[in-house]
Amino acid sequence: MMSTHAQSAGPVDAALAGPAVIAARDLRKTFGGGSVVAVEDANFEIRPGEFISLVGPSGCGKSTLLRMVAGLLDRTSGSLTVHDAEVRGPHHSVAMMFQKPTLLDWRTSLENVLLPTEIAGRVTDADRHRAMDLLELAGLRDFAFSFPTQLSGGMQQRVALARLLQTGADILLLDEPFGALDEFTREHLNVELMRIVGEVNATTLFVTHNIAEAIFLADRVFVMTPRPGRIAGIVEVPFERPRPPSIQQGAEFNALVSRVRQTFGDRG
Numbered sequence: 001m002m003s004t005h006a007q008s009a010g011p012v013d014a015a016l017a018g019p020a021v022i023a024a025r026d027l028r029k030t031f032g033g034g035s036v037v038a039v040e041d042a043n044f045e046i047r048p049g050e051f052i053s054l055v056g057p058s059g060c061g062k063s064t065l066l067r068m069v070a071g072l073l074d075r076t077s078g079s080l081t082v083h084d085a086e087v088r089g090p091h092h093s094v095a096m097m098f099q100k101p102t103l104l105d106w107r108t109s110l111e112n113v114l115l116p117t118e119i120a121g122r123v124t125d126a127d128r129h130r131a132m133d134l135l136e137l138a139g140l141r142d143f144a145f146s147f148p149t150q151l152s153g154g155m156q157q158r159v160a161l162a163r164l165l166q167t168g169a170d171i172l173l174l175d176e177p178f179g180a181l182d183e184f185t186r187e188h189l190n191v192e193l194m195r196i197v198g199e200v201n202a203t204t205l206f207v208t209h210n211i212a213e214a215i216f217l218a219d220r221v222f223v224m225t226p227r228p229g230r231i232a233g234i235v236e237v238p239f240e241r242p243r244p245p246s247i248q249q250g251a252e253f254n255a256l257v258s259r260v261r262q263t264f265g266d267r268g
């Protein structure tokens with residue numbers, strides 16, 4: 001069933017049963033001594049294995065919200081918990097990925113994927129096996145010993161995704177991960193992403209400007225509007241994952257696109 005509901009008034013979304021992995025109550029972030037309200041009174045709960053898209057125009061606070069969940073930014077007020085613990089700084093439950101893959105050019109795909117393990121301590125054979133399994137999951141087993149310059153932009157992002165999973169984090173924060181790629185590659189990678197996060201059952205927050213992409217991927221879409229940055233509504237996406245790209249041509253999908261646009265219009 002599709003539904004939107006206002007978040008600024010304070011109700012916690014409780015559409016799904018089970019314990020919340022991430023929960024925000026009256027979460028607020030301002031900059032410039034309060035002159036810029038980047039996130040205003042966000043209230044939500046995210047369940048294990050859920051895929052949430054954050055969609056909205058530039059400056060509506062998507063990255064700020066993600067960075068608060070990662071513990072890279074302090075909140076101004078309100079509560080934000082991950083696995084029932086208040087976020088008070090960077091923590092190991094989350095791994096974050098950006099538009100640029102940020103791979104080290106002098107390391108092979110496998111060595112790049114192993115980097116988080118190396119930073120955390122000694123690399124064991126089991127770690128190497130896991131890294132190879134993740135490269136296989138990302139469709140890159142044959143490129144494990146290639147260097148980033150030998151890979152396409154899309155393949156580099158898949159290495160970055162495998163590296164993200166190697167951290168063992170159960171929450172993935174993806175800030176427009178495929179935004180720099182062409183539309184065909186992007187669509188292909190979205191399908192791959194959906195398959196991969198489904199297989200590892202990661203809880204995922206995915207930032208995008210693109211409404212269709214947001215709906216295609218997500219169980220729920222948080223619609224954000226700027227000035228002040230707020231979650232204006234949550235649109236539930238009723239299709240089971242994984243989904244074929246052709247779903248985007250259906251009437252039900254188009255109705256969801258309209259619903260998201262309407263939420264922008266209503267509250268923007």
Ligand SMILES: Nc1ncnc2c1ncn2[C@@H]1O[C@H](COP(=O)(O)OP(=O)(O)OP(=O)(O)O)[C@@H](O)[C@H]1O
Pocket residue numbers: 031032036037038056057058059060061062063064065229
């Ligand atoms: N470190 C900062 N200092 C001051 N203002 C900031 C800072 N970071 C973000 N802002 C402001 O907070 C608001 C939200 O920014 P944020 O980057 O979260 O938006 P966004 O939705 O991710 O935008 P984009 O889609 O362009 O990345 C903007 O008005 C931005 O200028």
